[in-house]
Amino acid sequence: xxxxxxxxxxxxxxxxxxxxxxxxxxxxxxxxxxxxxxxxxxxxxxxxxxxxxxxxxxxxxxxxxxxxxxxxxxxxxxxxxxxxxxxxxxxxxxxxxxxxxxxxxxxxxxxxxxxxxxxxxxxxxxxxxxxxxxxxxxxxxxxxxxxxxxxxxxxxxxxxxxxxxxxxxxxxxxxxxxxxxxxxxxxxxxxxxxxxxxxxxxxxxxxxxxxxxxxxxxxxxxxxxxxxxxxxxxxxxxxxxxxxxxxxxxxxxxxxxxxxxxxxxxxxxxxxxxxxxxxxxxxxxxxxxxxxxxxxxxxxxxxxxxxxxxxxxxxxxxxxxxxxxxxxx
Numbered sequence: 001x002x003x004x005x006x007x008x009x010x011x012x013x014x015x016x017x018x019x020x021x022x023x024x025x026x027x028x029x030x031x032x033x034x035x036x037x038x039x040x041x042x043x044x045x046x047x048x049x050x051x052x053x054x055x056x057x058x059x060x061x062x063x064x065x066x067x068x069x070x071x072x073x074x075x076x077x078x079x080x081x082x083x084x085x086x087x088x089x090x091x092x093x094x095x096x097x098x099x100x101x102x103x104x105x106x107x108x109x110x111x112x113x114x115x116x117x118x119x120x121x122x123x124x125x126x127x128x129x130x131x132x133x134x135x136x137x138x139x140x141x142x143x144x145x146x147x148x149x150x151x152x153x154x155x156x157x158x159x160x161x162x163x164x165x166x167x168x169x170x171x172x173x174x175x176x177x178x179x180x181x182x183x184x185x186x187x188x189x190x191x192x193x194x195x196x197x198x199x200x201x202x203x204x205x206x207x208x209x210x211x212x213x214x215x216x217x218x219x220x221x222x223x224x225x226x227x228x229x230x231x232x233x234x235x236x237x238x239x240x241x242x243x244x245x246x247x248x249x250x251x252x253x254x255x256x257x258x259x260x261x262x263x264x265x266x267x268x269x270x271x272x273x274x275x276x277x278x279x280x281x282x283x284x285x286x287x288x289x290x291x292x293x294x295x296x297x298x299x300x301x302x303x304x305x306x307x308x309x310x311x312x313x314x315x316x317x318x319x320x321x322x323x324x325x326x327x328x329x
Contacts, residue, residue, distance in 0.1 A: 002049055004070055006031040006057075006101070007077030011175040012115065012167070012221055014042035016074055019225045021047050029070075031057045032077065042174045058097065061104055072232060073105055075114035080140065080183055087139045094143035099150060102162065106154065111161035113231050116240060118168045118217070118295055120145040123207075128298045129166065129240050137292075148240055161238050163231045165224070168244030168297050172221030172321050186251055187218070187318050190258040191325055194277075200255040204280045207293035211280040212252035212269075214293040217244035220317035226309050227302070237305050244297025245311035252278065257318035262326070 003020060007013035008030035017028055026047035033054045034040060043051075052060070054077060060066065078094045098114060105112040121127050122135035131149075136142040144166075151164055171185035190200040202212040209215070227243050252269045255278050260266045272278045312320070 001071035002027045002029045002069060004029045004031060004066075004073045006054070006073070006075045007115075008032050008048070008051075009034060009039040009043050010076060010177075011042075011172075012170060012224060013074075013076035014039075014046065014174045015172070015221050015225050016076060016228055017043065017046045017048065019222075019229055023229065029057075036177060039177045042177070054097075058100065061100070066104075067108060070108065070110050072111040072113070073101060074228060074232070075101055075112065078115060078144075085139070090139045090143050091146075094140070095147050095150075098147045102151065102154065105162075106159050109160040111163075111232070111235055113161070113163045113165070113228055114147075114151075116148055116164040116166040117141065117144040118166045118242065118244065118297065119292070120148065120166065121292075121295065123292060125294055125296075126298070127242060127244075127296060129242060129301055151240060155238060158238060161231075161235045163238055164240040165227060165231075165243040166240065166297075167224055168217035168219050168242070168295055170219055170221050170224050172317070173324055174221070185218075186254050187258060187321055188325075190255050191262070191322055194259055194262055195329075199277050199279050200259065201279050201281050202251050202255060203283045206283045206291065209293055211273075212255065212278065213250050214291075215248040215250050215296070216292070217246070217248055217295045217297045218254060218314050218317070219244050219297075220312045220321065223309070223311045223317070227307060230307055230309065234306065239301065239305065241302040241305065241307075242297040242299060243302070244295070244299070245313070246297050246299040247311070247313065248294060248296035249314045253314050254318055257315050258322055261319045261322040 005013050005017050008017055009032040028048045030048045030051045031054055102112055119141035120134045120136050122137045124133055124135055126133045134145055136145045171187040175184050193200050204211045224243050256269050259277055
């Protein structure tokens with residue numbers, strides 16, 4: 001019996017494949033779209049049983065080729081470009097594809113663990129997994145929101161585990177390919193700016209926050225992967241859960257963690273700004289009304305389901321990530 005990981009060559013998907021390998025699992029069917037060919041590097045050190053292009057996978061799934069052969073589906077594949085304007089493309093990739101996989105898993109009684117997104121909360125400050133808190137600001141967020149609603153309608157009559165994870169701001173190894181769509185994390189952007197230009201650029205204040213003081217729930221990719229593996233082991237657990245640290249931290253804190261790790265000497269945010277190592281740039285007009293200035297995961301539901309794992313702070317996780325980047329440089 002094989003495990004299917006969709007989006008397997010991507011950021012979270014590839015780290016998930018590596019974690020499955022560390023757990024002794026290599027019967028993995030890796031599914032992805034390698035039109036962006038350089039993503040293959042994320043899987044080069046991993047052990048898989050087979051690779052299929054997403055389109056071939058969907059075709060073979062519909063013909064019954066995989067009936068009775070799959071142990072679980074870990075669905076990480078999606079278009080994650082929040083600036084994508086082709087709504088048809090977004091809905092085909094993130095909504096219709098996800099529905100087809102879920103329906104097949106329910107027919108086969110196969111566990112289905114999938115990637116949702118904290119973007120469904122929009123500009124709201126409340127992040128409990130309730131409909132009242134959901135207000136997507138772009139078509140990416142809407143595609144995730146709509147699929148979560150579909151899942152909610154299926155949960156009561158489910159035949160197998162259905163678990164969705166609303167990822168907050170994930171950063172860490174294997175995200176370099178996302179630079180082409182500018183969807184890489186602020187941690188990686190800050191590292192490359194500092195190494196290349198000698199400073200980190202952050203937005204000036206917005207929505208009542210000071211310069212660089214907008215706050216997000218930044219979660220290291222390996223902490224997000226750990227929640228996936230816990231769900232895989234706890235097959236009685238179903239539902240939609242936030243996947244963040246439960247701790248909002250500022251973009252200034254991320255920049256400081258990057259600079260201080262590279263330099264090896266701790267400085268305060270104020271000192272870094274005074275020395276122009278952190279510089280503030282105008283807020284882009286195209287992001288007005290579409291920007292989350294504050295996110296923080298409400299972990300009540302995840303903890304109540306039994307997850308006891310910890311989460312790295314920005315200072316811990318970004319330092320670990322930057323040290324990995326420095327070793328690879």
